[in-house]
Amino acid sequence: VGGLGGAAEVVGELADGISGADAPSAQAALLTAQAVLARSREAADEADRLLDAALSTLKDAGLRYEEALAAERLGRWRCERSAAGGARLLEDALRSYGSMRADRDIARVTRIMRQNGVSIPYPWRGGRPSHGRTLSSREHEVALLAAGGKTNQEIATELFLSRRTVESHISSVLRKLGYLSRKELAALQLAADE
Known part of the structure; x- marks a missing residue:
């Protein structure tokens, strides 16, 4: 033109x-x-x-x-x-x-x-929907094993996960529950035993 x-x-x-x-x-x-x-x-x-x-x-x-x-x-x-x-x-x-x-x-x-820095709503952003502040079933499982005193490597071996994945789950659990250290997870073990 x-x-x-x-x-x-x-x-x-x-x-x-x-x-x-x-x-x-x-x-x-x-x-x-x-x-x-x-x-x-x-x-x-x-x-x-x-x-x-x-x-x-x-x-x-x-x-x-x-x-x-x-x-x-x-x-x-x-x-x-x-x-x-x-x-x-x-x-x-x-x-x-x-x-x-x-x-x-x-x-x-x-x-x-x-x-443009615009957040993309689910389901178009990819990945799974978030569990928010609640633990996923896998995070709960990892948290109970950690509360029982198992190391990340022991948890990884038992659940057929990588050690890095276990570390990620532990980090998510601590954040979601508002805990500062892994030692605080012992309360989960007590609740699970009752």
């Missing part, structure tokens, strides 16, 4: 072509193109307003995938300029992609979220 001037001309032709038409997808495409042009002119507030209007148009039309794409783009733009609402928009896009099982889109938006 020959640069910014050519792009603006094409966007103008699109605006003329769909003027008065009941075509939400085309209206949203026009608003998005205008937003991209505004952003290229460093008119961030105008770009934000136009893309937000495109997002509303797509939402009203029930075009879920296109709505998710617009939310992702607007969220990324807002995060890049530290504007409010960017993280929420990226999370909305992620949830929409998740409901559609759009794996490539999920991968892309999670990458954008990581790049």
Whole structure:
């Protein structure tokens, strides 16, 4: 299209072509193109307003995938300029992609979220769900053996784990229970014996 001037001309032709038409997808495409042009002119507030209007148009039309794409783009733009609402928009896009099982889109938006320091909700962040402040069954098992006086190596051998894994479990147990040392685990052994 020959640069910014050519792009603006094409966007103008699109605006003329769909003027008065009941075509939400085309209206949203026009608003998005205008937003991209505004952003290229460093008119961030105008770009934000136009893309937000495109997002509303797509939402009203029930075009879920296109709505998710617009939310992702607007969220990324807002995060890049530290504007409010960017993280929420990226999370909305992620949830929409998740409901559609759009794996490539999920991968892309999670990458954008990581790049912008936005926390990724489970199940998209990977790993298992957290047990919070309660012990997992494996942590409880390791804690009881440690409370009984076994060394990390002895626990590892008995449970077929690596010594490093046992160390990790012990560390988690102490943190979750608010204990400072392994010696405090003896109270667990007493409770288990009763």
